[in-house]
Amino acid sequence: MRFRHCGFLETLKAFLNTLTPLRPETWQRVEPLFSEIRLPKGQFFLEEGRQAAQIGFLTEGIIRAFYRNQDGTEYNKHFFIPNSFAGGYASLITGKPNQIWQQALTNCRLLVADFAALSALYDSAPDLERAARMLAERFFVQKEEREIELVLLDAQTRYALFQQHYPGLEQRIPQYHIASYLGVTPTQLSRIRRKIAQR
Amino acid sequence: MRFRHCGFLETLKAFLNTLTPLRPETWQRVEPLFSEIRLPKGQFFLEEGRQAAQIGFLTEGIIRAFYRNQDGTEYNKHFFIPNSFAGGYASLITGKPNQIWQQALTNCRLLVADFAALSALYDSAPDLERAARMLAERFFVQKEEREIELVLLDAQTRYALFQQHYPGLEQRIPQYHIASYLGVTPTQLSRIRRKIAQR
DNA sequence: CTGATTCCTTTACCTATGTCATTTTTTTTT
């Protein structure tokens, strides 16, 4: 029995409806699978090596997704901002051990759900499966755009794009996280910033 | 009226069934949408700027997918090998102008279909939509793996991975295409090869 | 408020890789 209406669930519902309209009876079965959690700054939503089980819809805060290689070097591949899905999507899909880390850069709130429970609904809710298809397609397109950025543009241009894509974010997180997202060292980002400033 | 049974359609059917089992009645509606074409070496399957309309299932030959930036520099993002889907997937999905080129590196055969006609079947064929979902998810996972490669590994390691992922391909296409796939110049790939050889 | 962290910038030096020009090797064509 639920007593209060949670505002964030409405946000999630609205997001899903931007993919494809969900029938009310589908939403009625989806909604109870989600519960709200808080993730304090610095905590991990996801750690490498385990198999991911939960998908999370970020409602407040910033999460960074990153890879770490053997020597401990990190590479920030993405920043999650409110109103988007976090979680080890590739691992959820494939069932293989997750390769990415996800860490809260600020205090966060998420709606989390067990991914297996969600996808078990596909059989009887084709509209939900359609949403899942469109989400996968959207993720694919985002990745392709990011690939084009990484491969075709130099660091300075990527920096400008970062500022466009994540307005205001630069002021909220340390610069070395941005450098890592751009694929350069903090040293190099500093050089780029100086070069831009003295013009 | 069709007179001959085309062997390649069976290959396509088998591929789709690795995603999810298709009902016979669905396959009956999918099959007639595909027709076989030949693409001679050097020809383009896809050119930048247009909106993509067709999806192609490669049955023979090699196709390279690449980006080209303003100054004409090219970057090979992927090689299609037989038994996989080519086509400007992102453009097909979003309806936006296509950003990538696809060119036959050898004589090729493909089964092509109008993507809109295919996706029009989703409403009445949930099993086909499921296949589409799983294909999108698979593409996403591939992209993520490639991203990890590009970002975490150096050129020499990526070269070794290329040889693993595309066995035999190295002998069939010019080295500068491989260099471009690795994100280095032919000069640099040549240096890497020398370094490997003298050990 | 103040000491302690954390973060950012800068400098010096070094390496990987780019550019360009030339030569060698391989492939294709006649």
Add this chain to the structure above:
DNA sequence: AAAAAAAAATGACATAGGTAAAGGAATCAG
């Protein structure tokens, strides 16, 4: 087989960006 074209290797040089260390600035905790 010879000639032509394409591809690959090589050398000289330039540069973007990495590493390491150190100092300054900002932020946080007690």
